[in-house]
Amino acid sequence: MGNHVHEPREHEWVTLRTFDDQIAAEMMLNFLRDHDITVTVLGNSVATTMLNRFNTVLDIRLAVPRDELEQAREALRGFEPEGELEQQPFRGPMPYRTKGKRPKEDPTEDEEPVRRRYRRAAFALAWLLPFGGGHFYAQHSAAGVVFATAIVGNTLLLMTTGDSKIGSLVFLFVAADAITAPFAVARYNANQVPGASAQIGRAVFTLAAAWVLALICVFCT
Structure with missing residues (x-):
């Protein structure tokens, strides 16, 4: 996944979305660029090996200038159907998966965060x-x-x-x-x-x- 961006002038980078999946991050990165939104990639290097995919959680973050944040959010609403966007980082805490039970709002010792797969x-x-x-x-x-x-x-x-x-x-x-x-x-x-x-x-x-x-x-x- 390329990391070529148009550097914003005197803008602060703000995280737009986080991913644990390189393919999904690549798709959204290209989508935002196609809509003329300045975006950069933070977090794990895309050189992380696929063989470590099952044991290592990837931390890929797409960031945009603060003054383009609302424009980027609006673009995302056209990228994914309503309700498909994860809650993080703008829609509250990440839900938790309870083993053998329905998801709860607060984690306990037998719960683990839900990480969407693709x-x-x-x-x-x-x-x-x-x-x-x-x-x-x-x-x-x-x-x-x-x-x-x-x-x-x-x-x-x-x-x-x-x-x-x-x-x-x-x-x-x-x-x-x-x-x-x-x-x-x-x-x-x-x-x-x-x-x-x-x-x-x-x-x-x-x-x-x-x-x-x-x-x-x-x-x-």
Whole structure:
């Protein structure tokens, strides 16, 4: 994500939005620039590696000159549907996710801040980290383990046998992760992440469907 900006003259920078997702930050940065709004990037460097994405919270901040703040806010209302903008930094405190309960206004020891995930990021990570990366990003760890086991296991089998049919199966497993991970992100954002058993069941069903599709393709060739 580039960091080329038109430096404002004698203006104070004010944080407009914060992100923990590089792709979403890039999209909004380009959107603001397209609307002739002066904007710069603060916080984490965009060189932060994708492999640390699951363990390190990215802190990417878009800042604008104070005298362009209202103009930037108005532009954001056209960027995202009403109600999609996070509350921070202008709309009150960040909500909290309670494990197994509805979100509350005040955090307690068993609560953690809600950090929105993005469907496009889940789809991209499934291909960039082809071992269940899409579902791990969506905080569906049990499903991620199932996808990782199937993909890595068949990849090792492919390396041993060199069978191109197994290669096709691995591709379909990765594609299955990429296609279904955005739905997992939607469940996470709605605070409806299912339990481990339900995640495993869905993942196994998806992989079975991919395996059947692979068989069909073999018979058709």
